[in-house]
Amino acid sequence: MSAEQNETLLDGARVLVVEDEAAISMLLEDMLLDFGCTVVGPAARLATALEMARTETFEVAILDVNVAGEPIYPVAEAITERNLPIVFSTGYGGAGIREPFRDRLVVQKPFSQADLKRTLIAALAAARK
Numbered sequence: 308m309s310a311e312q313n314e315t316l317l318d319g320a321r322v323l324v325v326e327d328e329a330a331i332s333m334l335l336e337d338m339l340l341d342f343g344c345t346v347v348g349p350a351a352r353l354a355t356a357l358e359m360a361r362t363e364t365f366e367v368a369i370l371d372v373n374v375a376g377e378p379i380y381p382v383a384e385a386i387t388e389r390n391l392p393i394v395f396s397t398g399y400g401g402a403g404i405r406e407p408f409r410d411r412l413v414v415q416k417p418f419s420q421a422d423l424k425r426t427l428i429a430a431l432a433a434a435r436k
Contacts (some may be wrong), residue, residue, distance in 0.1 A: 324349035
């Protein structure tokens with residue numbers, strides 16, 4: 308895919324957001340809207356996120372690794388069962404991701420709008436191959 312085609316991957320893309328910190332959640336929503344995405348959620352609790360992961364329509368998910376003190380992995384498993392891409396959001400970098408999810412893309416907090424955009428495009432492009 309060309310760089311121009313990659314840019315259009317975000318236009319209208321539905322993105323599930325799971326983030327328990329309100330300020331980060333709002334920042335993510337603003338960035339996603341700037342990219343032309345539709346925000347699904349956000350979910351701030353694991354139970355809500357798990358339900359959304361199983362029932363909502365979305366193309367990619369951004370998952371905070373630790374949601375209100377609970378690890379996000381049950382949600383990641385539900386999304387993996389649907390063969391949808393995941394981007395983990397964490398302050399610990401890729402080393403903080405458990406197996407079998409270490410091969411997933413990570414955006415490290417604090418992240419820039421450019422970092423988030425590049426990571427989302429990579430996740431969507433890889434999923435379409």
